[in-house]
Each structure stands twice: as structure tokens, then as C-alpha cells.
Amino acid sequence: MTDGQVAPPPRLLMGPGPINVDPRVLRAMSAQLVGQFDPSMTTYMQETAELYRQVFRTANEATVLVDGTARAGVEAALVSLLRPGDRVVVPSFGRFGLLLREIAERCGAAVTTVEVPWGEVVPLDQIEAVVAEVEPKVVAVVHGDTSTTMLQPLDGLGDLCHRYGALLYADVTASLGGNPFEMDAWGLDAASAGLQKCLGGPPGSAPVSLSAAAVEVIDGRRSIEAGIADGGDETLAADARIRSNYLDLGMILDYWGPRRLNHHTEATSMLFAARECARLLLDEGIDTAVDRHRRHGAAMAAGLWALGLDLFGDPAHRMANVVAARIPDGVDGEAVRAELLARFGIEIGTSFGPLHGQVWRVGTMGYNARADAVLTTLAALEQVLRRAGVAVPPGAGVDAAVTVLDEDDGPGTP
């Protein structure tokens, strides 16, 4: 590579994300810009909000994009809801639970975590015990945590939180579109996502949705920028003011809503990307897409198992779109990843924290939740494992995956 025209090497991205972008999304991003208050632009924003209502399965009017990567959406939700001193409960089962704690702490909140070992999810009764004791304003939880590949059950958690007067926020970045998710039916008050996992887009835009109850909290903190205000907002108490301007969801709602108050300049190309990601999902059908992730994820898991790799974490609560396989004893996990990338152009993921050096994380999501991607990855990994000195049964990985894909008779792994 030189510093000439951008020319990334061809890669099959089978890690925990980002993954290859669907070509339809790349084409959408190559559209020319219009002005930020052009009638076509505001229509695109309205359409995109409506598309994400369908994606989140919500009737929430307050559905917008935050212009940043997934963690910008997380922080926007938390900094907009939390005042300094507010109590928050974070059920935590991996790296991204720790991130929720950290972001909430930086908002000045008093955070209580409910932790379980990596590889498990947090039982609802354990969450309830802590919520009953702490009486938090917000319960913040990750849905699918790619660091452990676990999928936290959320059904029932909304009701639980509401019984104790708490709002429920979930980070659904890694799960949305590839695992069942029901914002309204499960009683969520806030959710945020990203494009670069099951939605098949690039990182850089964070869909966020808020319930009426969440908007009510934010309404008590709304202000208007001095440079565009008619009057003053000086009456807002100091601790009511949202600590961020860029991530102030009250202002972002005023920009996306009928008032169209100027805030940031909407990242038009990323809006076009987000819109196309939603159209892809809804064209396929959410249930069909979720089932596609289930089948191809199961095929990948079966293939890895058949190659002799143990799978990590509670099988009852694995995400459909990413699986962690234990690195065999005596094998240099990073060397295997490097050879897979260098010789086959295939990327699988490393891992963090307590799992660092213990597992590879293999994704099957979005545009790459496809049979050829699964089988190519397994075939190449078999070769690289053998070259690394592992006794691999020839063809076993691909055979096992083909069996799952052809018969679709369940996850196929113990």
C-alpha cells in the first residue's frame, strides 16, 4: 500500500465486527449531499427515523441517529438521562457492561454493578434483588456482549424495572438484527445501536430510541443553544443541564423533530448508510434475518466444534452472531490469526480482559452471515490449525457446518 488512492486489501471479516459492508450500503454512501434543511434531507431523516422504529420494534416517536460510533449512542443515552448523583444499576457480564459502568460514572452517577463471571448472563432475580435495594433511576444493561458472546435475556426486565420506578436502557449494538429484540414488548425505555454488526453497515452512526418516559426525563433538562435561541434558558438549574452538548438528546430531538433547531450538521453520508442498513433488514424481514443469523451462527459453531475446538460460555445464552472458541493448548492464538489474515485474507477476532489469549471470537453476521463465508472460514482455519501443529480431522468442520445448513436441525453443538 502506498499513500495513494484508498485501496484496502480484500478481507473476509469474520470477527466480532466490524464486518464487510453490504455493497448496497456502500453505494448509498456514494450519493452526493444535499443541504441539511433541504426538503429531501428532512424527508430522509423522517424516513430513517421511521425505518428504525421498525428495526427496534417500537412506536417511539423519539427515534434518531447519533452521529458517532456505537459508544456515542451509549453515552448520549446515559448522559442525557443521568444527573450527577443519580443511582444506576448495571448488570454486567463482560467488557461492555464495564463500559456502561464507566460511562455512567463519568456522568457523575452512583453505579452499582451486578456482576457474574464472563461466560454467564445475569439472572433476573439477582438483578431484582439489587434494584429493590438500590432503587435506581436507570438500569443499564448490554444485550449481546461480544467480549463473552453472551446474550442477556431482556424479556421481563422492563416490567421488573418499572415496578421499582426505574427506566431500562439497553445497548443493543451487537445483537440488533441478528437476535430477537422487541423494544416495546420488552418494556425498554432507551436503546442504542450501531451499524457495523448484524446491520451490515460501517461504524459511525448510532440509532437511538427513547420511550415517552425517557423523553419526559430529558424534557426536564432541555435547553436551546444561545446562538439560535429567541430567549434565554438561564432558568435551568445547573445540575439539570446535560453535561454534553454534542450528545444532548434533547437538542438532537429538537433537530430531528418538527422544530428543526440547528444542532450539529447531520452526517449525511452516514445517514444514507443507516437508512440503507434498515432497508436491507426490513426488505429481508427481521424474523427472516434473525433466523439467518441463527442458522449460520449454528453452522459456524458446529464447524468449530467439529474441528476440535471447545466453545466458550453458557450454550443456553450464546449470541447467534458471534461464538468464542478456545485456543488449543500450546497454540499461539495470535500467530494463527495472523496467518489466517495474511494467507487467506480472513479475519477472526482476538479477545479482551480475562479471556485474552484464551479464545478466538468468530462472527457470522450481517452481510457475512452466508454459507460461503462460513464454509470458507472453516476450510481455511482447518489448514492454518494443521500448519500450527494441531491434529485436525480433515473436512470435519466444513462437513459439520454443511450438515447444519442443509438440515437446519438445531445448533449441533453440545
Place this chain on the structure above:
Amino acid sequence: MTDGQVAPPPRLLMGPGPINVDPRVLRAMSAQLVGQFDPSMTTYMQETAELYRQVFRTANEATVLVDGTARAGVEAALVSLLRPGDRVVVPSFGRFGLLLREIAERCGAAVTTVEVPWGEVVPLDQIEAVVAEVEPKVVAVVHGDTSTTMLQPLDGLGDLCHRYGALLYADVTASLGGNPFEMDAWGLDAASAGLQKCLGGPPGSAPVSLSAAAVEVIDGRRSIEAGIADGGDETLAADARIRSNYLDLGMILDYWGPRRLNHHTEATSMLFAARECARLLLDEGIDTAVDRHRRHGAAMAAGLWALGLDLFGDPAHRMANVVAARIPDGVDGEAVRAELLARFGIEIGTSFGPLHGQVWRVGTMGYNARADAVLTTLAALEQVLRRAGVAVPPGAGVDAAVTVLDEDDGPGTP
């Protein structure tokens, strides 16, 4: 427009930005993704940092992109430098000065503004008097404020700040690439920008550069995320911790630097866009690009004047790339803008605050700092003004602009 494939109407964007994206940048954004720690990706990040060192005219190692629109870069700089209670002086001459005040206040800083009427810039001696009295940690100023079209002189301000022990931050979003700018020669400690003005890109990525002195301030506030840390960072005092995780430049530097500590997932498509914007500017040559903006901006200003429109603001301190023209008495400014957009596909800008309803703002920047864009805009505006009942001298706007472009004999306006 339907809710089918994205198909924005053709527009010539001659407002204060965003403007039309250079086709080379759109092509760069259509490149497929690679993994975020792929050797090609980290090379692209290093190259992009080096390109922006040249764009900012700095030797600052700490030069990165913040994944958000221009105001994300502003907030990243301020929230990373300012602890609650820190004193800040903001010389303010328009909406974006007010925004600096607001963002600094949300960081918990004690802000003193030095305000002048819209249409003027802030004299250095006036800034010095306040800095001497307040002894701030940071002086934060906008370089070119599109709300007034004024360009604040920065040469000399760095030395002034340093004499009083203050750091100098400037928001150069609207000016960079179209007006002279010298980060190191002018002694800036922090600067942030966006792509959607003179750089010819889409909004959504914010180049930021920090001097060694600014990095030293941030070094005293660095922390590592719990999910990826080896040890703890629990010794950091509560008020030292940066209030944002997403906009924590210490963490972003650790991600872009040799440690490559995972933070957000870099918005790859926007990185490709930012890289191509810098390449476009450097291929043309910064001085050549600045001169192109001067010439075409002068032609536009001369054309508007010749159409009978008074120009707003101190002529000695106008930005090269955007000019404000007074709406003639009795003319509905928004109706003129709407007809120009609907019948000619040309967008010019409205205005904010005290100038709302008083002026149109006409941009000549980035990809659109071209003769055909200037002349087409003037020809169309002449027609629309005439249809609105204004007595416009036929052809005078285009003639005046052609004269400036052909002779290049100065700004051509009183």
C-alpha cells in the same frame, strides 16, 4: 422521492456548508472495510494523521480524527482539557463563539467571554486585557465564524496566551483549507475542524491536533477502560477524570498511537473520506487552495455587490469562503431562497440570531470554489431577485465576477 434507494435531488450547495462533496471523496467512501487492527487499517490511520499534520501545518504527534461532526471535535478538545472549575476566556463574535462558551460551561468551566458586535472581530488588546485579569487555563476561540462570516486574526494570539500561562484552542472548522492557517507558527495548542467546508468532504469526522503542552494536560487525566486494562486506574482523582468517555482524547490518542488500545471502533468510511479530503488539499497545495478560495470568494462578493446587495461585516476581516449579503428591504429572504432551490437547485444560506432575516450567507468553498459555480449562482440569483420585484441591473453580477476572475485584481468590493 420515495422511500426506495437513496436518490437525492441534484443541488449546487452555495451556503455556509455542507457543500457538495468532491467526487474523489465519495469514491474513497465506497471502499470496502478492513478490520480495525488490520495492518492496512493502522497504516491508513498513521497516514491520515500525517496528512492532517500537513493540513494543520503542525509537527504535533497528537493528531487524530474524532468520530463525529465538527462539534464533536470542539467538545473533545474542551472536555479533555478542562476540569470543573477551570477558567476559560472565549473571545466571541458570533454563534460559534457562543457555542464554545456553552460547551465549556457544560464541562464545568468558569467562562469569561470577550464579546464584540456581530460583524466585527475581537481586537487582540481587548483579549489581552481580559486574559491578564482572568488568568485562564485555556483561551478558546473560533477562527472563521460562518454566522457572521468574520475571520478572527490568530497570528500573535498564541504568544499572548502563553505569556499568561494559558493554552490556546481554536475551532477552525469553517476556515481550514480556504484561509491562511498556521497551527505551529501561530502557537496554537489545540485545534479542531470538520470536513464539510473548504475540505470538500461530508460532515462526520473531526480532525483534531494537540501541542505537547496540551497533551501534558491530558496526560494528567489519562485512564484505561476497565474491560481492557491490565491494572486499575482507580488512583485518578475524581475531578481529574475526563467527563466523557467517547470524547476522551487521552483514550483516543491511546487508540491512534503505538499502544493501539481499543476504544471506539474507528468509523472506517469517514476515515477514508478524511484521508481523501487531505490528499485533495495537499495535491493542490495549501497555498494554491487558499488563493483559489480568495479569488472565487472575491468574485462572488463582487457579483453580489454588483447585483445591488450590501455586504455585511468588516471588509478587512471577511472569511474568503463565505459572504453575507443584506436582504433588500421588502424582500422575503426565505421566499427567495426557496425559489432558488426549487427552480434552480441552488442552495444559499439563511442566518441565525441577530442576523436572522437580515442577510443571506453565500458560500464559495471546497469543491464549489469554482468559476462555474460562482457564475451560475449569480445568474440564477439575478433572475430570482428580479422575479421578487427587485430592480436588478441585468448581467451586472456575472460581469463583476468575471472581471475579478479574469483580472484577479483584488476583492473588487468596497
